[in-house]
Amino acid sequence: MIDRTIIEAANAAAEPGLRAEYDALGEQLDRRGLAIDSLKARVAAYGIAIPSWGVGTGGTRFARFPGAGEPAGIFDKLDDCGVIHQLTAATPRVSLHVPWDLAPAADLRAKAEEVGLGFDAMNSNTFQDQPGQASSYKFGSLSHVDGGTRAQAVEHNLACIELGREIGSKALTVWVGDGSNFPGQSHFTRQFDRYLDSARQIYAALPGDWRLFTEHKMFEPAFYATVVQDWGTNYLIATELGPQAQCLVDLGHHAPNVNIEMIVARLIRFGKLGGFHFNDSKYGDDDLDTGSIDPYRLFLVFNELVDAEGQPGFDPAHMLDQSHNVTDPIESLMSSAMEVQRAYAQALLVDRAALSGYQEENDALMASETLKRAFRTDVGPILAMARLEAGAAIDPVATFRRSGYRAEVAARRPQSGGSGGGIV
DSSP, X not given: OOOHHHXXXXXXXXXXXXXXXXXXXXXXXXXXXXXXXXXXXXXXXOOOBEEGGGGSBOXXXXXXXXXXXXXXXXXXXXXXXXXXXXXXXXXXXXXXXTTTTXXXXXXXXXXXXXXXXXXXXXXXXXXXXXXXXXXXXXXXXXXXXXXXHHHHHHHHHHHHHHHHHHHTOOEEEEOOOOEESSTTSSOHHHHHHHHHHHHHHHHHTOOTTOEEEEEOOSSSSOSSEETTOSHHHHHHHHHHHOTTEEEEEETTSSOTTOOHXXXXXXXXXXXXXXXXXXXXXXXXXXXXXXXXXXXXXXXXXXHHHHHHTTSTTOOOEEEEOOOBSSSOHHHHHHHHHHHHHHHXXXXXXXXXXXXXXXXXXXXXXXXXXXXXXXXXXXXXXXXXXXXXXXXXXXXXXXXHHHHTHHHHHHHHXXXXXXXXXXXX
């Protein structure tokens, strides 16, 4: 963790300017009938989960260029995630990926408590072969033609549930790379039926207070046909399995220009929106920093989420899922967490009564302008004041760089190899 005196010194220098900006924004919002302190309280209460794998350097299909001080295992990862929350006060939970993060439950709980974190959804991995694994997932896992391979994949998911239960998680996220790369390679219907049969076995093992999140992805590694390729198939799966099954939306898992906010609205309408993996993309599943390419789309997603707040049973999980190839992962995750908070705060500014009226009147221009007015508002002072009052950093990235944390962990962590490819 970072010495608190470093955070306090950085905040002391920045606080007078922040208070002036906060007061000025408060006057502006007051003229719009919005109370800035109330908005700040809602932003401060919002949290997003960090993916444990996100604090390591990612990669491409061709190469991986590791950075200094990469975490060597889950306990190093939890240290890094603790620093992110210490500086942003926005990331109170970590999402683990098994077997990458496999460790005794008691040790995981103790380390999480030490760094001030809790645990979010568990993530299973049947898209890679592991050392000593009896059957390969080269041609699929939950939908494999071989019953023994499917049973192995199901058992792995059950083990993830058990570990998650012991550390306080309440959900399991299942993503599979199953599919085909050539026409005729797989029988579409039989393959999907095998997946459903496996998923039902996993669903049957869920504790009563858990949820199962199934995740769709348009392509990769199956480029001809993917078993769970879009939100429609995902919805069918969640409907077939039962009320504890919901759909997880990864913002990078859609074709370019797909209307993701409409997908979100449809899933909300039918009670099947489980949560998100937030990132950004230009071409496909780029796993870029959240808000780095299309911040307006992120805002439009949150416009739908804020509109649905208060509906019975509405409780989507929020998590980042990124691959950092040219930036410091801690800096990118802090930046992304703040961008998600920003989109949430902007969505809270939407004049919903006015918007509804323009929609009923078919006034397309004014409806659009109502959204843009909220999006154009600089809510940065609200986010920064929430951090200051929580004891976090007014400027997390600058404070992190000033702290020397990266150099300190680089001096004691072994250098990671970088010859292989593959996105983390």
